[in-house]
Amino acid sequence: xxxxxxxxxxxxxxxxxxxxxxxxxxxxxxxxxxxxxxxxxxxxxxxxxxxxxxxxxxxxxxxxxxxxxxxxxxxxxxxxxxxxxxxxxxxxxxxxxxxxxxxxxxxxxxxxxxxxxxxxxxxxxxxxxxxxxxxxxxxxxxxxxxxxxxxxxxxxxxxxxxxxxxxxxxxxxxxxxxxxxxxxxxxxxxxxxxxxxxxxxxxxxxxxxxxxxxxxxxxxxxxxxxxxxxxxxxxxxxxxxxxxxxxxxxxxxxxxxxxxxxxxxxxxxxxxxxxxxxxxxxxxxxxxxxxxxxxxxxxxxxxxxxxxxxxxxxxxxxxxxxxxxxxxxxxxxxxxxxxxxxxxxxxxxxxxxxxxxxxxxxxxxxxxxxxxxxxxxxxxxxxxxxxxxxxxxxxxxxxxxxxxxxxxxxxxxxxxxxxxxxxxxxxxxxxxxxxxxxxxxxxxxxxxxxxxxxxxxxxxxxxxxxxxxxxxxxxxxxxxxxxxxxxxxxxxxxxxxxxxxxxxxxxxxxxxxxxxxxxxxxxxxxxxxxxxxxxxxxxxxxxxxxxxxxxx
Numbered sequence: 001x002x003x004x005x006x007x008x009x010x011x012x013x014x015x016x017x018x019x020x021x022x023x024x025x026x027x028x029x030x031x032x033x034x035x036x037x038x039x040x041x042x043x044x045x046x047x048x049x050x051x052x053x054x055x056x057x058x059x060x061x062x063x064x065x066x067x068x069x070x071x072x073x074x075x076x077x078x079x080x081x082x083x084x085x086x087x088x089x090x091x092x093x094x095x096x097x098x099x100x101x102x103x104x105x106x107x108x109x110x111x112x113x114x115x116x117x118x119x120x121x122x123x124x125x126x127x128x129x130x131x132x133x134x135x136x137x138x139x140x141x142x143x144x145x146x147x148x149x150x151x152x153x154x155x156x157x158x159x160x161x162x163x164x165x166x167x168x169x170x171x172x173x174x175x176x177x178x179x180x181x182x183x184x185x186x187x188x189x190x191x192x193x194x195x196x197x198x199x200x201x202x203x204x205x206x207x208x209x210x211x212x213x214x215x216x217x218x219x220x221x222x223x224x225x226x227x228x229x230x231x232x233x234x235x236x237x238x239x240x241x242x243x244x245x246x247x248x249x250x251x252x253x254x255x256x257x258x259x260x261x262x263x264x265x266x267x268x269x270x271x272x273x274x275x276x277x278x279x280x281x282x283x284x285x286x287x288x289x290x291x292x293x294x295x296x297x298x299x300x301x302x303x304x305x306x307x308x309x310x311x312x313x314x315x316x317x318x319x320x321x322x323x324x325x326x327x328x329x330x331x332x333x334x335x336x337x338x339x340x341x342x343x344x345x346x347x348x349x350x351x352x353x354x355x356x357x358x359x360x361x362x363x364x365x366x367x368x369x370x371x372x373x374x375x376x377x378x379x380x381x382x383x384x385x386x387x388x389x390x391x392x393x394x395x396x397x398x399x400x401x402x403x404x405x406x407x408x409x410x411x412x413x414x415x416x417x418x419x420x421x422x423x424x425x426x427x428x429x430x431x432x433x434x435x436x437x438x439x440x441x442x443x444x445x446x447x448x449x450x451x452x453x454x455x456x457x458x459x460x461x462x463x464x465x466x467x468x469x470x471x472x473x474x475x476x477x478x479x480x481x482x483x484x485x486x487x488x489x490x491x492x493x494x495x496x497x498x499x500x501x502x503x504x505x506x507x508x509x510x511x512x513x514x515x516x517x518x519x520x521x522x523x524x525x526x527x528x529x530x531x532x533x534x535x536x537x538x539x540x541x542x543x544x545x546x547x548x549x550x551x552x
Contacts, residue, residue, distance in 0.1 A: 011310040011311065012313060014308040014309070014310055014314075015308075015309055015310055015311055015313035015314040015317060016313070016314075016317050017307060017308060018304050018305075018307035018308050018309035018314040018317070019304070019309070019313065019314040019315065019316065019317025019318040019320075019321060020317060020318075020321050021190075021303060021304075021307040022065055022300050022303050022304045022307065022314070022315075022318040023317070023318045023319075023321035023322045023325065024189075024190055024193055024321075025190045025192065025193075025299075025300055025303050026048050026052070026065070026067055026297075026300055026318060026322060027045075027193075027322060027325055027333075028192045028193070028196055028336070028340075028341065028344055029044075029067075029068075029192070029297075029300070029344065029348070030044035030045050030047060030048040030067055030068055030322070031044045031045060031213070031333070031336070031341065032044070032341040032342075032344050032345050032348075033068040033069060033070060033072070033073060033292075033345075034047070034068060034292060035338070035341060036070075036073045036077065036130060036133055036134065036345055037068070037072065037073050037076035037077050037080065037292055038076065038077045038080035038081060039076075039080060039085060039088075039292060040217045041213055041217060041220060041333075042220045042221055042290075042326075043290060043291055043292050044067075044068045044291075044292065045220075045322060045326050046224060046225070046286070046289055046290045046291040047067055047068045047286050047291030047292050047293075047294050048066075048067035048068065048294075048318075048319065048322050049224065049291075049319050049322050049323050049326070050224070050282070050285055050286045050289045050291055050319075051066050051067060051282040051283065051285070051286040051291060051294030052065065052066045052067045052282075052294070052315065052318055052319040052322070053315075053316060053319035053320075054066075054278065054281055054282035054285055054286075055255075055278055055279060055282045055294065055296070055315065056312050056314075056315025056316050056318070056319065057278075057312065057315075057316065058274075058277070058278035058281060058282070059255075059259075059274065059275050059278035059279065059282075059296075060108075060259060060270045060271035060272055060273070060274035060275030060276075060278060061258075061259040061262050061263070061268070061270035061271075061275060061296075061301075062268065062311055062312045062315075063262040063265075063266060063268065063301055063304055063305050063309055063314070063315075064255070064258060064259055064262060064270075064275070064296045064301055064315065065296070065297050065300040065301045065303075065304050065315055065318055066255070066279070066282055066294050066295065066296055066297060066315075067294050067297050067300065068291075068292055068293070068294055069254060069294070069295055069296075069297050069298075070126060070127070070130050070345070070348050070349065070352055071123070071126055071250055071254050071295065071352075072247065072250065072251075072292070072293050072295065073126065073129070073130050073133070074125075074126050074129045074130075074380070074384075074385050075243060075246050075247055075250065075293075075385050075386075076088060076292060076293065077133065077148055078148045078243075078384060078385075079091055079240070079243050081147075081148045082148075083239070083240065086230045087236070087239075087240055088287070088292065088293075089229075089230050089287040089288075090230060090232055090236055090237070090240050090244075091240040091243045091244040091247060092244070092247060092283050092284070092286070092287040092292070092293045093229075093232070093283075093284050093287060093288075094237065094240065094241060094244035094248075095244040095245070095247035095248040095251065095280075095283055095293065096248075096279075096280040096281065096282075096283035096284035097280065097284070098244065098245065098248035098280070099248050099251060099252060099276050099277070099279050099280030099283065100276070100277050100280035100281065101280075102248070102252060102273075102276045102280075103273040103274065103275070103276035103277035103280065104273075104277070106273050107252075107273070107276070108252075108256060108271075108272025108273040108274075108275060108276050109272055109273075111249075111252045111253060111256055111272075111276075114253055114393075115369075115372065115392075115393075115396040115400075116361070117361055117365070117369045117370075117372040117373040117376065117392075117396065118372060118373075118376050118389070118392040118393060118396050119253060119257070120354065120357060120358060120361060120373055120376075121372065121373045121374070121375070121376025121377040121380065121388070121392055122250075122376050122377070122380045122385060122388050122389060122392065123352055123353075123354070124352070124353050124354065124355075124358050124377050124380075125376065125377045125378075125379075125380025125381045125385070125388060126352060126380060126385070127349040127350070127352035127353035128150075128349070128353070128380075128381050129150060129380070129381060130345055130348065130349040130352070131345075131346055131349040131350075132150055132153050132154065133146060133153065133345075134342040134345045134346055134349070135153070135157050136157070136342075137168070137172075137211070137338040137339055137341065137342035138168070138169070138172045138339060138342040138343065138346060139157075139164045139165065139168065139169050139172070140164060140165025140166075140167065140168025140169060140172075140210060140211070140339060141157065141160050141161075141163050141164060141165070142160060142163035142165075143156065143160055143163075150381050150382055151382065165209070165210060167208045167209055167210050168210045168211070168337070168338075168339040169339075171199055171202065171203070171208065171210060171337055171339040171340060171343075172339040172340070172342060172343045172346075173343075174195075174198065174199070174202070175195040175198075175199055175339065175340045175343035175344070176195075176343045176346065176347065178191060178194050178195040178198055179191035179192055179194075179195050179343065179344065179347050180347070182194045182195070190303075192344045195340055195343065195344065196336055196340055199336070199337050199339070199340040200332070200335045200336060200337070203335070203337055204335070208337075210337050210338070210339055211337065211338045211339070212334065212335055212336060212337050212338065213333065213334045213335070213336050213338065213341075214334035214335060216338060217334075218334075219330070219334060220326070220330045220333055220334055221330075222326055222327045222330040223327075224289055224290070224323075225289060225290040227288045227289055228288065228290070229288055242386050243386065245386075246385055246386045246389060247283075247293050249389060250295070250385070250389070251279055251283065251293060251294075251295040252276055252279070254295040254296055254298075255275055255276070255279050255295045255296035256272055256275060256276075256296075257296075257298070258295075258296030258297065258298045258301050259272070259275055259296060261298060261301070261302070262301050262302075262305060265302065265305045266305060275296075279294075279295060279296075282294055299348075299351070300318075304318070358373070358377075361373045362374065368399045368402070368403075369399070371395070371399075372392060372395050372396050372399060375391060375392060375395055376388050376389075376391065376392035376395075379391050379392070404441065404442060404444070404447075405447055430533065431537065431540060433463050433464040433465070433540060434463060434464065434465045434466075434467065434533070434536045434537070434540065435461070435463045435465075435466050435467070436466075436467040436469065436529070436533075437454070437466065437467070437468055437469065438468075438469035438470075438471075438472070439451065439468065439469070439470055439472070439473050440472045440473075441472065441473070441474075442473065442474055442475050442476075442477075443470075443473050443475070443476040443477070443480040443484075443507075444475070444476070444477040444479065444480055445477055445478075445479035445480065447480075451480070451483055451484075451487070462494055462496065463496060464496070464497065464536075464539065464540050464543060465496065465497040465498075465499060465536040465539050465540065466491065466496055466497070466498055466499070467499045467500075467501055467529070467532045467533065467536055468498065468499070468500055468501065469501045469502055469529060469532075470500060470501065470502055470503040470504075470507060471501070471502030471503075471504075471528075473503070473504070473507060474504070474506070475506060475507075476506075476507055476510055481510065481511075481514055481516070484516065485514075485516060485519075488516060488519050488520055492519075497524070497536065497539045498520055498524060499524050499526060499532050499535055499536055499539075500520065500524060500525045500526065500532075501526050501527075501528060501529050501531075501532035502526075502527070502528055502529070503525060508525060511525075523535070
């Protein structure tokens with residue numbers, strides 16, 4: 001496989017430097033996300049190495065850095081608590097296959113357009129849950145485990161408030177300060193690395209009684225495990241499919257949004273469907289080799305670009321260097337205090353929350369968007385992410401339909417003034433027995449009832465002819481066609497001539513396909529209002545040859 005046809009030798013050095021830089025950033029994050037997801041820290045490293053390598057090789061963005069991310073923490077922790085690690089492996093394999101299927105079906109361009117209030121709602125909700133899940137290690141509380149539910153967590157924290165470890169709390173606060181302010185002192189070393197080095201030194205010099213990776217999880221293996229696929233049964237698939245769907249959906253959104261941001265930073269153009277397929281394979285192989293789900297990591301991808309990456313070699317280097325770190329630094333890695341890892345995740349949660357944007361949507365956006373945001377956020381925090389995504393999407397679709405209904409209308413065009421419409425009917429000679437109506441906007445199920453009610457009133461007046469202007473109707477759905485058929489039948493029964501003006505090719509093809517063109521009459525389809533009026537006047541004259549005008 002060609003990594004990049006335009007790679008120049010002088011750029012390789014920049015890619016190697018960028019990849020090494022990202023690997024240093026990814027090392028603590030990979031372990032922290034794994035621990036927060038309810039699994040051992042080395043599984044985060046396996047994920048960053050295996051999935052990171054495959055995403056860089058086969059993904060749709062040459063700058064994308066893949067690995068475990070905070071977005072998955074909520075889903076993964078819940079799956080591990082309920083179904084164990086084996087259940088997580090099965091769910092991820094299913095999710096990987098779904099991602100590949102999405103790419104094959106070319107759904108990449110659609111997924112990118114998930115409404116922002118929905119993504120903001122569940123992202124902020126995830127941030128709150130990540131923060132909540134880190135309280136135990138941040139304060140050094142004496143707890144064996146933390147429940148998955150947000151409310152249960154806080155009841156447990158409050159009941160064990162007396163067990164705070166002051167050394168762990170001080171270490172956590174020092175780590176937060178170092179992560180935030182270290183750039184002012186040392187620009188070239190990531191804040192989390194400085195916090196980790198400082199905390200390891202403090203713990204060992206002063207022999208602080210705090211929990212570390214070694215005391216909690218023991219030794220970290222310095223080799224990638226042999227591939228293993230658990231037994232997959234129909235019953236397990238049935239139980240885990242909703243979780244797999246959430247992993248696939250969230251992974252697709254996160255990776256494509258990350259790729260879009262990378263495009264904006266570099267001027268490059270990613271391939272969304274290729275990205276989904278690459279993510280699918282990366283997730284499958286990640287869990288087969290002992291990892292957890294992965295997706296595009298926004299902060300690491302941005303670091304990669306800022307460090308001077310020019311091709312996929314930087315992402316490959318990131319994965320290779322993480323493997324080297326695991327081989328060489330395993331004895332040092334296990335000395336990292338859990339309080340410091342929790343501090344890193346608290347900062348991640350704060351950055352994920354995007355409070356400024358959250359407040360902007362909540363207080364300045366239209367009320368319906370605020371409602372979508374709030375519902376998605378609250379369901380994510382208090383119920384679960386599966387329900388939140390489903391409810392948020394349904395609510396967003398309902399809001400979209402409501403807006404379409406509001407902008408779609410059926411009106412008597414004679415009410416428009418020439419200033420509003422240069423083709424206004426007020427500029428034409430329209431006999432009183434001819435009525436002209438116009439449909440504006442998509443003719444779909446949302447306005448079908450409005451269409452029926454409006455034109456039922458028109459047919460009761462029994463004009464000789466009705467001209468229906470459809471120049472501003474882009475599409476029509478099955479419900480619209482059904483209502484239109486009923487209107488055509490009503491006109492025929494009452495001997496009213498129906499003339500269609502300005503319908504586009506999509507509409508005329510639909511009408512022809514369902515037999516409406518034959519029912520209405522092909523000659524009744526006119527290109528514009530002038531030809532429609534001319535035809536209507538001929539109909540009137542033919543019906544009433546003895547009169548000079550329409551009958552009253």
